[in-house]
Amino acid sequence: MAPQIRRLQVAVSGLGRMGARHANHFLHRTPRAELVAAFSPDPKEIEWAKEHLEPWGVKLYTEFDEMLKHEGLEAVCVATATTVHAEQTIKAIEAGKHVLCEKPLSTKLEISQQVFDTAARHPHTKVMCGFSRRFDASYLSAYNLARSGSIGRPTILRSQTCDKYDPSGFFVAYAQFSGGIFVDCNIHDIDLALWFFSADNGGAQLPKVKSVVAFGVTALEPDLAKYGDVDNGVGVVEFWDGQIAYFYSSRMNPPGQHDMTEIIGTTGKLSVNANPTTGLLESHLATGIHRDIPQNYYERFEGAFVEEARQFTDAVLDDKPVPVDLAGSVEAVKIGVALQDSLRSGKKILFDRDGKRVDEDGFARAKL
C-alpha cells in the first residue's frame, strides 16, 4: 500500500562531514521527513551522494539555486562551510523554504543580524539555528529540571567544549574561517548559558550581557596565533541580572571529546557529563580501571542531531515555534565575537543595559 502520511520535503545543502550526517538523519531517521534533494559544489561529495543518497531517490544538485527550485521542496538544512551559512539561509528563506542552519549563523554579528532580519520579514517561515546540544537527552532533562525550579534560580553556568587533539594541523587551517575558538566551540556553551539563564521565564527573555573577558594560549599549535586564535581558551561572561557564565575550550583533550556543563542554581546544581564515558563498559586490567570517551562531537551528540531533525520537522509540520529561538542565536554570535575580541585585545569588553557594546575607554560603539 502507498503511505498516506504527509512528510516534510527536505533538502540538505553541503555534504561534507556534517552535511552527510544530516542527509542520513533526514533520509533514514526522521520518519515525518523525506529527503528529496541534496546540494554540493564538491565532486567528491557528489560521488559519495551518488552511492549513498541517489539510490534512495534523492535528487542531487551542484547548484544551490537550482536545488531551491526542486519541485515540492519545503525545507532546507544548511550544512555547508560556515562562510556561506548566512547567504544560503537568506536565499532559502526568500524562496519560502523553512531552514535549519548549522551553527553559527555567521562568524560576524552583522551578517547574523541580517539572517534574523530576513526571517523576521517572513514570519510564516521557520528558521532555526542548529544548536545540537539542546537536543541531547541529558541536557533536555537538565533543562526540564531547571525550568521546574528544582535548583532555584540558575545563577552560575560553567561549560566547556574540548576536542580531541588532531595532530594533522587541521585546527590551524580551520582557524582561518572558524571565527576563532570562542565562536566555533564555545558558541555552544554560550547558547547553553542563554538557554538556562532564561529557563525561569521559559525562554521569553534572554539574559542581558554586561561584560566579557577572555584569555587563551597556544600550547600545541603556535601557528594559530596567525589567525588570532588559540588552542585553549578561558572566557567569562557577566550578565546584568546577577548571573555569570564561564567557559573553557580546548583543541587538545587527549582521550577524546569532553563537553560538559554545570548549571548552578540557588538551591542545587545540575551537572551534565562531569564523569565522561562512551557507554557502560569499564575494563579492569593490570594497569588499573579504564574507560573510553567519545572520539569526537558526533560520537557524543549523534542522538541529539537526530532529535534536532525530528523536532525541526515537527515544528514545521505542526506549525509550532522552533525550539531554538533565532534571537538567541544572534546573541550567541554577539557574545562569541566579543570574547574573541577580548582574547585578541586583552581588554574586558562592556555592554550597556540595551545590549550595546561600549569600549572600555568609554564611548559607545554606534554600530558593531
Place this chain on the structure above:
Amino acid sequence: MAPQIRRLQVAVSGLGRMGARHANHFLHRTPRAELVAAFSPDPKEIEWAKEHLEPWGVKLYTEFDEMLKHEGLEAVCVATATTVHAEQTIKAIEAGKHVLCEKPLSTKLEISQQVFDTAARHPHTKVMCGFSRRFDASYLSAYNLARSGSIGRPTILRSQTCDKYDPSGFFVAYAQFSGGIFVDCNIHDIDLALWFFSADNGGAQLPKVKSVVAFGVTALEPDLAKYGDVDNGVGVVEFWDGQIAYFYSSRMNPPGQHDMTEIIGTTGKLSVNANPTTGLLESHLATGIHRDIPQNYYERFEGAFVEEARQFTDAVLDDKPVPVDLAGSVEAVKIGVALQDSLRSGKKILFDRDGKRVDEDGFARAKL
C-alpha cells in the same frame, strides 16, 4: 525519484508491548527493511496499528496464516506471547520466511528443539532468536575485547537482570506463562555466558554445562509460589571446561532496571553497567547527589533492539550467518529450565559431557 534500493519485506507478528516496538523499528529505523504487514489477534492492538502503522502503508492482518501469504513477504518478526513463539516460528519457516523470534524460543526445551530441527531442515532460511542484549553497544565492545584476548580466558561470568518493582501484581499474572524467573529474565544472562565463554573460539563451540543449582525467595509477591516462581533468584551454572556463571534476577529493584554483567578472564575483567545511569546528568541537591536509571528494559536496551533489527536484516539481504546462533538459543532454554527445576526441587542438577541431564538420584548417571 523512486528509490532503487532493495529492502527486505518484513511482517511483525504480535503488536503488544514489544511487538509494537519491533514494528516501529522495522518501519522507521531499519533503512534496508520495509515493514509491509503486521498481525495481531487483539482488537486493541489492531486499533493501535490502524493509527500508527496503516497510514505508512502497512497491511494489517488478524489471522497469522493469512499474513504469511502476504505477497512478497520475506521475513517475519515473531513478537507474540511466549506460548506461541515456537508455533509461529515453525509455520513461518515452513512457509519459507526468515524469522527473528523474540526470546525465549519456548519455555519448554522439547519445543525449542523442534524450532531448531525445523530450521535445520531449511538451511537457506535465516532463523534468529532475539537476544537483544548482544546488540547493545557496551556488550558489543566487551565481546570484541574478550574475543581479541584482552582479558585472557573468560572464566567467571556474573550477570543479573533486575526489573523495577511493579506493585500492580503484573508479575504474578505473568508468571503463569513466563516459564519462571530463570527462563524469563536470566535467559539473557545465560545467553551471555554461552556467548562470552565461546568467545575464544569465535562462537564455534558452546561451553558444555556440567551442573546447575538455583535458589529463590518471594520477598514481595508470595503469590508467585503458586506458579513455582520467585521474585528474587540466584543461580549458578558450572561448565565442564572450568568455567562458572552465576546469576541474579529480581522483580523488585526500586530505582528501575539494573541489568549488569561482569566477564572475568585470567588477565582482566570487563564490567558492563556496574555503575548504572540513564545518561550523563547528576543532580547535586541538599539531599545529596542523585541520578536516575532506566525505568524498564526498553529504556535500557532501545538501541540494542534497533541494532538487532538492522543486523538481522543485513544477514538476510547479504546472506550472512545470523549473529545469534540458534543452537545456543536452545541451550539457553535447557539451562534456564534446569535452573527453574533446581529452584523447585532444591536439588543440584547434573549434566554429562554429552549434555544429557542426569538426575541426582542416580538414574543415568553412569560416570560424571
Place this chain on the structure above:
Amino acid sequence: MAPQIRRLQVAVSGLGRMGARHANHFLHRTPRAELVAAFSPDPKEIEWAKEHLEPWGVKLYTEFDEMLKHEGLEAVCVATATTVHAEQTIKAIEAGKHVLCEKPLSTKLEISQQVFDTAARHPHTKVMCGFSRRFDASYLSAYNLARSGSIGRPTILRSQTCDKYDPSGFFVAYAQFSGGIFVDCNIHDIDLALWFFSADNGGAQLPKVKSVVAFGVTALEPDLAKYGDVDNGVGVVEFWDGQIAYFYSSRMNPPGQHDMTEIIGTTGKLSVNANPTTGLLESHLATGIHRDIPQNYYERFEGAFVEEARQFTDAVLDDKPVPVDLAGSVEAVKIGVALQDSLRSGKKILFDRDGKRVDEDGFARAKL
C-alpha cells in the same frame, strides 16, 4: 606534665604482615591504648620490632607465655598464623586478658567452638574476632541505613573478596594452612551476611543457615588442587527465613583488591564499592580515562583496622559489648567450612532448623 589518662595496656602477638600493622595502630593511632608488649617467635620480626617498637617503650618477647605475664597487661591482639589463633586466644582468656583475635578464629569449626566456650566461661573478659570490614566507614554507613529500615527487609546479599594476582606462588603455599578460599576470603562476606541479615533485630538473633553450595576453578594456579582449593570460588548460602547470600572470591583480580557488597532489601539496595577507586583522582590520557584501585586489602581497609582497634579499646575500657559478637564469628566458620566441603564434594549441604548439618543422603551428622 604527666598524662593522667588511663590507657589500655595492650600486647600484640605475631609481628608478621598484619601483626606489625596492628602494633602500629595500637602504638600510634589508638589514643586510649598503650602498646606495652609484643611477641614473635620469628627473629626477623623481632629485628623489625627492635627498630620500630622497642624505641617507643614496647617490651619484646619471644615466648607467648612470657608475654602474657607482662606486668599490667590487660589485652592481647592475636595476629599470628591462623593455625595458632585459637590456642593463643584461649590461653590469653584464661590468663584474664581481653582478646582481639584476627579472623578466622580457626579454620576448624570444633576449635572455633572451643574459643567460644572458653570465652563463655569468662563473661567479664571481652573477646572479639577482628572482622575488619565491619569497621569500614562505608560499611558502617550501610549498616546504619539498613538498621534504620531504609531498604526494608535485607533479603539478598551479594559480596565478593577479590585479591590482586600474586604470581609468586604465594597463594599456593598459603592454601595449606588457610582453610581454603571460602574460609580465608569469603569468611568476611559470610560475616557481612550474618551482620546485615540480623540488622532488623539489631543483631540479637543470627539468621539460620539452611543450605550451602559452592563451586570453584583453578584458572591460574592448578597446584591449588593439591589442597582442595581453588583460585576462583562461587558460593550460595540459603537461610531458613527467606534470605540468600551469594559470594565470589578470586585470587586473580588484575588491577588490585576489589571487595564489594550489595545488600538488597525489599525497598532498596545498598551498594558498597561497586565502583572501586583508590581515591579521587582520574587521569585523562590518550589511552582513555584511568584510575587505580587499592593494591591489597590493607590499602583498602587501613582505616577500618584502626577503627577496629579503637572500638575494641573503648569496649574494654568502658565495659561495653564488643561490636562483633563471638557467636556470629563461630557461625561464620561453620558456613565457611561447609562451603569448602561443598566445593570439594560437589554436593549441596543442608542444615536443619537447629543449625545441625544434615547430609544430603539423609542422616544427621551427630558431631561435626
Place this chain on the structure above:
Amino acid sequence: MAPQIRRLQVAVSGLGRMGARHANHFLHRTPRAELVAAFSPDPKEIEWAKEHLEPWGVKLYTEFDEMLKHEGLEAVCVATATTVHAEQTIKAIEAGKHVLCEKPLSTKLEISQQVFDTAARHPHTKVMCGFSRRFDASYLSAYNLARSGSIGRPTILRSQTCDKYDPSGFFVAYAQFSGGIFVDCNIHDIDLALWFFSADNGGAQLPKVKSVVAFGVTALEPDLAKYGDVDNGVGVVEFWDGQIAYFYSSRMNPPGQHDMTEIIGTTGKLSVNANPTTGLLESHLATGIHRDIPQNYYERFEGAFVEEARQFTDAVLDDKPVPVDLAGSVEAVKIGVALQDSLRSGKKILFDRDGKRVDEDGFARAKL
C-alpha cells in the same frame, strides 16, 4: 619502658574549630610530635582544652607570649583568627620556634611579606603556611604524575572551592575578617596553581602572574555586599609563560563541600574529585541512586591535615625543606588580593614581568 624516641615539642595557638583539630592531630596522630602546650584567649576554648588536652599532659596558656616561653618548646602551630596569624608567626619565629601557620598568612599582602622577611632573617627556622590540600592523597598522586611528565606541560588549571550553604548568616559575619571569598576560599586554588605550574621545575621557580580578573554575585546573601564580598566568585589568572588558571568559589553548594581541580597538560589531564562522594556507598532507592558528599572541608581533608602535621614534623626533625615554600604562600596572597580588588573595581588588573602590579589606567605600565 620509657620511650627513647625524640619527639618534636609542639604548641598549638588558638583552639577554635581548626585549632582544636590541629591539637588533636599533634597529640594523637603525629607519632614523632608531642603536644606540650596550647594557647587560647577564649574561656570556652580553655574549658574544652581542660577536658580534652590537659589530661594528656598538655599545659594550657591564656597568654600567647607566656606559651612561647614554655620550656623545651620547639614549634608552634598558629591556628588563631586570620587577623593574628602573621603577628603570632613573627613572634614565634623571633623566639626561635618553627612555625606551621594556618592559611592565609594574612589577608594583606604587606603583612604576608613581613612574615616572609622575618622568616628570611631566621634561615634555620622552618616556617610553613598550611595549605592542607597539598597533603591530600589524591592531590599528592596528581602532583607526582604531573612532576613525572605524565601530562606534558601543565597549561590550564581549573579549581574550585565550594562550601555547603550555611543559612545561619555565619558567612556574612565571617566576611568582615576573611579578606573576601578569593582570599579565604580560592587561596587554596591559587596555591594549587602555583604548585602545579611549577611542577616541571620541581617547584624551583614560581610562575609569574600577568593579569587577573574576577566576577561575583550575591545570590543568597546580599548583605555580603557590605564587605565587598560575594557568595559566588569566578576568577581568572593569567601567567606570563602561557599558563592560565581559572577559579570558582561558592558559599551555597547544597549537598556539601565540593572542592575540585583539573590540571590540564599538553598530553593529559588530571582530575581530582570531579565525581565527589564521601566514600564507597551508594543507595539505590525508589527515587534513584544517591550518594553523599562531605559536609565540610574537614570531612573532605581530615587525612590531609594529619599528613600536613606529620610532614611538618619530619621537616623540622630531619632538617629538610618544608614542603610548602613560603614565597609561594606570599604570592598566593598577592593574587588573592588582586582578584578581590578586581571583583570590587570591575577592572582587569595587570602585573609586569617583575611581579609588580600596574594599574589599568596606565600608571607604572611602562611596557607590558
